[in-house]
Amino acid sequence: MPINDVAELLDRAREGKPRAVARLISLIEDASPQLREVASALAPLTGRARVIGLTGSPGVGKSTSTSGLVTAFRRQGKRVGVLAVDPSSPFSGGALLGDRVRMQEHATDPGVFIRSMATRGHLGGLSWATPQALRVLDAAGFDVVLIETVGVGQSEVDVISLADTTLVLLAPGMGDGIQAAKAGILEVADVFVVNKADRDGADQVVRDLKYMISLGRVDRAGPRWRIPVVPTVASRGEGVDEVIAALDAHHDWLTEHGELAARRLNRASVEVEAIAVEQLRERFGDLRGGQALAKLADQVMTGTLDPYAAADSLVEGLRAEPSRAEPSRTGPSRAESHQPSEAPAS
């Protein structure tokens, strides 16, 4: 029988009981009646964990690198949480057998907690759920939380950029590496790691990155962090210490320049906004017995109303609605879907 007493769950989570941690995350994810009690209990305990984002295309050695970082942090006696929002990650259950075997050692380590985040099924799910799971791990006393995601896709970049420090992994022979960098990854990277550095072309990737860094950051105002480029061979554990050193140096830099507080304030802001947006989205769905949006959409489809005028009407409907004492659900609306079978009837 699962424990539902929030205070007791929180005590157990702080003692390192993985089932209590998992249960707290589920209470939030499932938008249980205790969600607000959990959120309120977590608040005063948060703000201690170092949050590291790790991103890279499939094939760059992301899982091996993550595993190496977990091992290194564990050697320092740190408790490590991993939030995997990558469909190809071994953590989130989408990977090859070899990857799973690599992670086996951590699965039985009570100092490591691994959670895969569902990225599909509802808009806003990722940006809403990941910070909440992070809050649980933070409050439960994990020293480091790694958020791992594949480096393609706007939501993923948004989530990864919520970290204190973002590590971007590349490898030689991945044609899309530099393309991905151009597409937005460069802007969120605090540390570059070029994995598979024993392969042909690794030096070129390092040079390209250094050149791009030199171009991109020239005009940046304020205190400047010089993004390091660290070569590794993660499969042999080479370079992991240098990556840890680069992460530590960035953390020190953030602290010294007041940037850690600025990033965390921004994270809190994004988090509050994401919850508020989901609450409003849910209310849109509920307006006039759930018919308001469907009627407006029908007028837009038939061309009698433009979508901006329809949106105005929806927003005004929301403002005119009496305030609700207690929202019925507070997570992302599960009703939202792009599947035609769930579309409003025409």
Place this chain on the structure above:
Amino acid sequence: MPINDVAELLDRAREGKPRAVARLISLIEDASPQLREVASALAPLTGRARVIGLTGSPGVGKSTSTSGLVTAFRRQGKRVGVLAVDPSSPFSGGALLGDRVRMQEHATDPGVFIRSMATRGHLGGLSWATPQALRVLDAAGFDVVLIETVGVGQSEVDVISLADTTLVLLAPGMGDGIQAAKAGILEVADVFVVNKADRDGADQVVRDLKYMISLGRVDRAGPRWRIPVVPTVASRGEGVDEVIAALDAHHDWLTEHGELAARRLNRASVEVEAIAVEQLRERFGDLRGGQALAKLADQVMTGTLDPYAAADSLVEGLRAEPSRAEPSRTGPSRAESHQPSEAPAS
């Protein structure tokens, strides 16, 4: 000097003048003062274009396949619009020289309009901007609009699922192909194309897909579309006619079963909601001279308030705010950013 008279622009766009089409899209994207006039003028002219989504991982031959489809539709005398939301697409400017050369033929064809959609920089940008650009192309009389995107990332899947018909491209030897399918692509596919069908392993990919289709759709309620799996060698133009036939068959099926209207109603609903959410998000930023969200975020960061309580406060602030006669901006909030340099000062 750019023309700013909306009626004149729309006339020229309908005559096939690409600069008029581009200008109309820009007027919306840039949230110009004429945005609402444009939206209103477009509304009665929309609903005619066939919207085809095309997605697949980098390396499956997405650009070659898109180019082949454009050629085939042009041969039928159809005007074709392409919205490229893929950072690795030749359309959006991120691709290799060979890809660019392949697309060259269409660049000078007045019956083809190509637009790359910015996917970075603001949350909600993709889901907001793509349907608007689609409306412009629809109203301008394009018979077919192809929305091309890379098949990873939640936003991209959300956007592609707004199409009438979604084509998912796979290729043998791409380890992540089936992984991507598992992660959410399977649910949005109406037609599967296995490109590079002359290579080893293509038959296995076809078999795997057919098996997954047989498993996944067994319990689906309502009229059933049997997803076809079409092998192609896009580089030699082999199989393009079969792809067109599959797309046509799906379009007929949609029409016959009332699913076309259901999908378009859903698209309109998502579109209206996305605009409304962006309007509200902008208002969050403006509340109490822009300080409301920053103050709440500060309390969340320091642990004196939980994010749900903060979101409640934000939503109530919005409801208490006097109604605005004319929103100052209606596009996504440009102020929003995860970059620490733009974070609210701590």
